Amino acid sequence: MGTVFSVTARGEDVTPQALDEAEAWLRHVDAVFSTYREGSEVSRIARGELAPEDSAPEVREVLRLCERAREQTDGWFTTGYAGGFDPSGLVKGWAVERAAEGLLAAGATGVCVNGGGDVQLHGGPWRVGIADPLHPGQVAAVVESQQGTLAVATSGPAERGCHIVDPHTGRAPADGLASLTVVCEGLTDADTWATAAYAMGPQARAWLEAQPGVTAFAMTPDGETWSVTP
Template sequence: MTRCSQGLRVLCGALFLAGLLAGCEQAEDPRVLVLRGSTMGTNYSVQIVEPSAALDRDALAEQINARLADITTLMSTYQPGSELSRFNNADVTEWFLVSPELEAVVEAAQAVSEASAGAFDVTVGPLVNLWGFGPSPRIEDLPSAGDIQAARARVGWRQLEVQAQPPALRKSRPDLYVDLSAIAKGYAVDQLAGLVESHGIVDYLVEIGGELRGRGVNGHGEPWRIAIERPDAGQRAVFQVVALRDLGMATSGDYRNFVEIDGQRYSHTIDPATGRPVGHRLASVTVLADDCMQADAWATALLVLGPERGLALAEQRGLAALFIEHAREAADGDAFVTQATAAFGALSVSH
C-alpha cells in the first residue's frame, strides 16, 4: 500500500468541460478568497466564499501555514526530527510517548487496518521502498522472492500498538517503520476546515494534494463541484463531476505512479498480504465521508482490495465509494466501467 493522491479537480464556477484542465488558475471568482501554499510535498488551497470584511486575511494565512507546519513536524517521514521519525528511528520495543495528535491519527489508521483485514497498513514502507516507490531510485530489476519475504517480515499493522492514556506507540520489533502518507493529508484537511470554521466561515473548500473537504456553497451559491479525473496515464480529462456538500472526499489511483520492467507495468500500490503490487483491474477509487481523514484512508484500502472485495466491503460498511475499473476485454482499449455503492449513489452526483 502506498498513497498517491490524484484524480480530483476543483471546478471554478460554471466552466465547460473543455476549460476544466486549466482549473482555478484560468478564472478566479472575485467573490471567493483563495489562499494557497505548499505543504507535505504538495500544494494546498483554501477557498472562502464572500469573506467578512472583518476577517484578517493575513492572520488567517499565517494560522493556516503554522497549523500545517505543526502537523508536518509531528507526522513527516522526510523530516529527521519529526515526532514520527524519532519513533521510527528508536531502536526500542517499549512504549514511546507521543503527542495526542499523532496518537489519534495512528489510532484511526489502525481502525481502518482492522476493518479492511490489513489492506490498509501504515507499516508497509519497507515493501514500498523495495519496489522502488520510496525515496530510493526506481528499480530496474524485480525484487527477488527472498527480498520480498525479508521485507514482509517488517510489515504488519498488528506489530504496531497504540494507547491513548498516556498517548504512546509501541513496536513489536525495533525496525518497524510507520508512514502516515495515506492518512495524514486527510487529517490536515480536516484540521484546516476546523480552523476556517473557528472564524465563523460556513462556505469554504479546503484541498491538500487532491484531498478535499467542502462546506456550504461556492461563489455561485451552488454546491462545490469536484471533477474526478479519468484514470488514464496518457491524458488528463474529466471522468465524472461530484457535487460536494458538507463532506470530505479523496481519490486513490494507480495511473500516474508505476514502473515498467521488461514490458510489464507494476503499480505503486502494494498489497501487504502478498508483498507485491496489486494486479487487479481497478484504476481508481473515490470515497466520500464526513471527514477527509476517513475518506483518505478508505480510498487506499479499497484500491488495495480491488473491485470485487473492495466493493463488497464498502457496501457492508455503508461507505460512499465510486470504483473505476479497466474494461475486461482488450478490445475495449482504454474503456472503463464504474461501480458505485448505494451510499455513493444516494449523494448528489452531477454528470
C-alpha cells in the same frame, strides 16, 4: 507533504490570519509527520528513538486513528509496510479535515481545502471534478455538494505510479483499478478507506457496499466504471 494544497474560505468574518493559521497548521503537520525528515517525530518513532506514548499529542491522535482504520478495514489499511512505520496514508486527509474545521471555527461559512486532489468541503455549493486517470486533463465524474459536510478522496497509480500495495503480500493488488474515489463526510475516513479499498483489488466493491454512508466511483484500466451509493 510532497503535494500542492489550496484553501478557499467564504464568509465576511474570515480574516487573512485564519488563512495563515491554516497554512501554518499544514506546515506543522509536514514537519512532525514527514517520513523524509530525519528529525520528524514519525522518523524518530520508526528508528526506535521515540516511544509512541512519549510523542506529541497530535501524533498519539493519529496513531489512535490509524489503529481504528486498521480495525475498520480488517487490516487492509496499515502503518506497517515491509517492517517499517508510515502513517502517511491517514495523515494528509486528517490534516486537511482539521484545517477545514479551523476555518469554520474562525467564522467561514463555506470551506474547500484541497490536499493533492483529496478535498474537504463545508457549506456550498461546491463541485469537485474527479480526474480521468486514462485521459490526463479530462474529468471522469463530478461530485456536487450544495450544503453540509462532504469529503472526496481518490487513490490510484495515475499521479504517483504504483504506491499502494496489498499489505498482506507487499505487492500491488491483483486486478488493480485505475482509480478509486470514496465520498463520505470526513476526509480522514475517505482517505483511509480509498487507500484500503484500492489495496483490496477485486474485493473493493463488496467491501465499500457494506460501509454505511459511503459513495464510491471506480475506473478499471480498460476504462470500465462502477459505482457504489448508500
